[in-house]
Amino acid sequence: MNESEFQPDGRPVDVYLDLLRVRMDSEDYQLLMKVVAPALRALEEQPPESLDVALHPDTDQEVPQEIRDEAALVIATAVTGRMDNRLVEIQVDGTGPVRVVTDAATADDPGRLAEIAGCIQQRHQVTEELRGIAEASGLSTDF
Helix, strand or coil: CCHHHCCCCCCHHHHHHHHHHHHCCHHHHHHHHHHHHHHHHHHHHCCHHHCCCCCCCCCCCCCCHHHHHHHHHHHHHHHHCCCCCEEEEEEECCCEEEEEEECHHHHCCHHHHHHHHHHHHHHHHHHHHHHHHHHHCCCCCCC
């Protein structure tokens, strides 16, 4: 995907990408676009609630965490239409630190972040239980 495929039309994600293009090093911006292009295309084709987005660029190049973080924020802006999304790292018992994109109000609310951490921990426990069931049944545990 090249830059011309996402011409600004007033959408928040286009405004955000323009700001990033000005702020970021050219090579980093190009890598960012490689990472987010598939997700942005998919969002144009179907509703966000039906998507499972993974940040895997169409390149063998290693993607630095800073670019991954920006990619998550770009996709969040495309999904929510909001530019106040923030990336926070929360501690989750049993899994360690987890990066989460959320709105600014939630990012500043320790109680809400604790609720999110609890949901992530519960999901992790369910996944581990399902993995154990699959293993005991002789099924694949790669999910």
